[in-house]
Amino acid sequence: MKIKRLELMGFKSFVDPTVVNFDASIIGIVGPNGCGKSNVVDAIRWVMGEQSAKSLRGHAMEDVIFNGSDSRPPLGMAEVALTFSTEDGIVPPEYAGFSEITITRRLYRSGESEYLINKTACRLRDIVELFLGTGVGHRAYSVIEQGRIDFAINAKPEDRRLLIEEAA
Amino acid sequence: MKIKRLELMGFKSFVDPTVVNFDASIIGIVGPNGCGKSNVVDAIRWVMGEQSAKSLRGHAMEDVIFNGSDSRPPLGMAEVALTFSTEDGIVPPEYAGFSEITITRRLYRSGESEYLINKTACRLRDIVELFLGTGVGHRAYSVIEQGRIDFAINAKPEDRRLLIEEAA
Amino acid sequence: TLKRFEETFALVSQRFETLLPRLFRGGRAELRLTEPSEEHPNPGVELLVQPPGKKLSHISLLSGGEKALAAVGFIFSIFLVKPSPFCILDEVDAPLDDVNVERFQQLIAETVSRSQFILITHNRRTMEHCQLLYGVTMQEPGISRTVSVRLQDDSDVALAS
Amino acid sequence: TLKRFEETFALVSQRFETLLPRLFRGGRAELRLTEPSEEHPNPGVELLVQPPGKKLSHISLLSGGEKALAAVGFIFSIFLVKPSPFCILDEVDAPLDDVNVERFQQLIAETVSRSQFILITHNRRTMEHCQLLYGVTMQEPGISRTVSVRLQDDSDVALAS
Numbered sequence: 144m145k146i147k148r149l150e151l152m153g154f155k156s157f158v159d160p161t162v163v164n165f166d167a168s169i170i171g172i173v174g175p176n177g178c179g180k181s182n183v184v185d186a187i188r189w190v191m192g193e194q195s196a197k198s199l200r201g202h203a204m205e206d207v208i209f210n211g212s213d214s215r216p217p218l219g220m221a222e223v224a225l226t227f228s229t230e231d232g233i234v235p236p237e238y239a240g241f242s243e244i245t246i247t248r249r250l251y252r253s254g255e256s257e258y259l260i261n262k263t264a265c266r267l268r269d270i271v272e273l274f275l276g277t278g279v280g281h282r283a284y285s286v287i288e289q290g291r292i293d294f295a296i297n298a299k300p301e302d303r304r305l306l307i308e309e310a311a
Numbered sequence: 312m313k314i315k316r317l318e319l320m321g322f323k324s325f326v327d328p329t330v331v332n333f334d335a336s337i338i339g340i341v342g343p344n345g346c347g348k349s350n351v352v353d354a355i356r357w358v359m360g361e362q363s364a365k366s367l368r369g370h371a372m373e374d375v376i377f378n379g380s381d382s383r384p385p386l387g388m389a390e391v392a393l394t395f396s397t398e399d400g401i402v403p404p405e406y407a408g409f410s411e412i413t414i415t416r417r418l419y420r421s422g423e424s425e426y427l428i429n430k431t432a433c434r435l436r437d438i439v440e441l442f443l444g445t446g447v448g449h450r451a452y453s454v455i456e457q458g459r460i461d462f463a464i465n466a467k468p469e470d471r472r473l474l475i476e477e478a479a
Numbered sequence: 480t481l482k483r484f485e486e487t488f489a490l491v492s493q494r495f496e497t498l499l500p501r502l503f504r505g506g507r508a509e510l511r512l513t514e515p516s517e518e519h520p521n522p523g524v525e526l527l528v529q530p531p532g533k534k535l536s537h538i539s540l541l542s543g544g545e546k547a548l549a550a551v552g553f554i555f556s557i558f559l560v561k562p563s564p565f566c567i568l569d570e571v572d573a574p575l576d577d578v579n580v581e582r583f584q585q586l587i588a589e590t591v592s593r594s595q596f597i598l599i600t601h602n603r604r605t606m607e608h609c610q611l612l613y614g615v616t617m618q619e620p621g622i623s624r625t626v627s628v629r630l631q632d633d634s635d636v637a638l639a640s
Numbered sequence: 641t642l643k644r645f646e647e648t649f650a651l652v653s654q655r656f657e658t659l660l661p662r663l664f665r666g667g668r669a670e671l672r673l674t675e676p677s678e679e680h681p682n683p684g685v686e687l688l689v690q691p692p693g694k695k696l697s698h699i700s701l702l703s704g705g706e707k708a709l710a711a712v713g714f715i716f717s718i719f720l721v722k723p724s725p726f727c728i729l730d731e732v733d734a735p736l737d738d739v740n741v742e743r744f745q746q747l748i749a750e751t752v753s754r755s756q757f758i759l760i761t762h763n764r765r766t767m768e769h770c771q772l773l774y775g776v777t778m779q780e781p782g783i784s785r786t787v788s789v790r791l792q793d794d795s796d797v798a799l800a801s
């Protein structure tokens with residue numbers, strides 16, 4: 144389930160449709176302070192099912208929708224799509240026939256959400272279940288947000304246990 | 312009250328008597344991870360009266376005394392002396408005649424502490440009073456420990472108020 | 480699931496004990512379970528790290544860079560027991576000096592056969608180890624766009640559109 | 641002392657409003673007092689920062705580097721109202737990119753006539769702005785010693801004994 148492609152639109156500072164291809168094993172994301180690098184990480188965690196606005200650095204989930212700039216008005220919707228390759232064989236049985244899987248998440252200012260797997264509408268549960276047992280998930284030990292590397296050190300012992308429980 | 316000289320002995324990883332001269336206006340301290348740079352900052356805050364072991368990254372105040380290495384046994388005492396110049400005129404009236412002021416703090420494993428101003432024994436209160444109103448002090452806004460720059464941003468509004476109260 | 484936790488814990492702590500001395504070029508490290516208490520019936524996990532030549536001390540006495548390196552070691556120990564298809568690290572190299580950045584990169588190079596890495600960084604040495612670099616710019620204030628990037632010799636990272 | 645707090649707050653917020661747009665090359669910033677409540681009878685201090693071209697947002701939406709720069713701006717605003725003889729900053733430049741490191745250094749250059757700065761850093765650009773560099777080494781594991789340091793051209797910082 145390696146990441147092949149990420150598509151963002153109206154998500155945080157990515158107002159226009161943006162495609163990021165991850166065609167390599169070690170990919171660097173670089174750029175000046177405040178340009179949107181960590182927003183890419185937020186987009187990946189969000190489409191994988193993250194439900195806490197606070198852990199996406201906002202107050203309400205609506206904060207992920209582009210809220211305007213000097214030159215552009217706010218948008219009414221945020222959409223992120225993440226495409227995985229299934230070449231490594233880590234794929235749930237019902238998707239065995241596919242060479243890639245795309246998950247999509249949309250949020251409207253009205254508060255309505257939509258989730259899709261390979262362009263077919265589904266529920267959040269279906270997306271979360273897709274990742275169960277693979278070691279990835281929006282809260283897994285495989286995504287370390289900015290400033291959180293010390294988490295493993297400064298955390299309480301019972302919080303560190305959670306990290307190991309995820310891998311169990 | 313610019314800093315002229317710092318002398319450490321048995322303080323954290325500075326087991327042997329060490330002198331650092333601060334003869335410039337912008338001084339850099341550099342070196343590999345874990346070599347003792349932040350221990351220098353801890354030494355300055357400690358000699359100026361810091362009473363919380365936790366804010367010096369320890370559990371008990373005894374943690375500031377050199378606790379041994381592969382080649383050296385633990386010591387029984389930590390001593391730090393900090394010398395200020397009085398050229399800029401910021402000096403309490405009772406020390407007006409001096410061209411420099413040295414404050415010294417010692418801690419023995421027995422738990423006994425000693426404080427000195429210009430080599431004369433005094434109490435902790437005397438050291439703390441020396442700095443009152445100058446903007447420096449072990450907790451002042453003028454010492455930002457490692458990883459604490461975000462403190463002003465992530466702090467609660469009433470904590471930020473404290474920073475301004477200190478300057479009032 | 481308690482049995483599964485204990486099995487996984489044993490595997491992770493084995494990895495941790497061998498990985499940390501390699502990262503720190505010596506010293507030793509250990510994971511321990513804490514005593515269960517009324518408040519926390521499930522045992523928690525304690526990290527003990529002893530950099531080379533130093534006394535075994537509580538992790539809070541470590542320096543900023545040593546803590547970051549120990550945390551990377553802990554995460555990778557879990558990773559080696561249960562590899563995940565991809566791993567995203569956002570500026571974990573910020574507190575590391577040049578020597579430790581290289582050690583961090585070596586660790587990635589050893590694990591990359593099983594997982595994909597996405598690294599956000601300002602550190603040139605880390606950029607040099609990436610196979611592909613994506614630049615994010617905000618030439619139009621408030622609007623993020625991506626550009627492809629090529630590392631040029633000594634000048635700054637060149638952003639191409 | 642409430643009157644003194646209000647006077648100092650007014651001065652600090654004036655400084656903050658002019659300093660932040662200079663640091664961010666545009667945009668605006670403001671300090672506000674929060675409404676006193678039962679729990680906190682004394683009003684607290686809120687920071688509002690709007691980087692150039694962006695909407696005024698809660699400070700938690702800022703990026704890591706923007707937060708560090710805003711925090712430096714806040715500390716220096718207090719500093720300019722009540723200068724202290726010296727200021728010690730331990731790796732505050734870690735989250736900053738090269739452009740913001742230069743802006744941070746300019747701020748120091750403007751304030752250095754009133755105060756002495758002691759900067760702990762791994763960043764070469766910051767080192768280049770120091771008048772004096774002290775190296776700390778641990779050649780004997782666990783034992784810190786100081787050495788005098790000279791910046792050499794492109795190679796790593798040379799540690800001399």
Ligand SMILES: Nc1ncnc2c1ncn2[C@@H]1O[C@H](COP(=O)(O)OP(=O)(O)OP(=O)(O)O)[C@@H](O)[C@H]1O
Nearest residue numbers: 155176177178179180181182208209210703704705
């Ligand atoms: N809903 C939104 N609409 C528009 N812009 C947003 C939204 N949410 C966040 N932003 C903007 O995104 C920017 C932060 O981006 P991000 O945290 O990705 O920066 P970064 O590239 O990681 O920077 P650094 O190197 O400092 O960590 C902020 O300036 C913020 O104003």
Ligand SMILES: Nc1ncnc2c1ncn2[C@@H]1O[C@H](COP(=O)(O)OP(=O)(O)OP(=O)(O)O)[C@@H](O)[C@H]1O
Nearest residue numbers: 323344345346347348349350376377378542543544
């Ligand atoms: N009482 C003590 N006796 C001996 N060594 C100690 C004592 N207290 C702390 N140390 C050692 O000091 C080291 C930490 O030093 P310090 O935090 O100053 O490093 P640093 O130079 O700031 O590194 P970094 O660049 O990673 O922030 C630790 O490795 C710790 O073992």
Ligand SMILES: [Mg+2]
Nearest residue numbers: 181289703704
């Ligand atoms: Mg970031």
Ligand SMILES: [Mg+2]
Nearest residue numbers: 349457542543
């Ligand atoms: Mg340090």
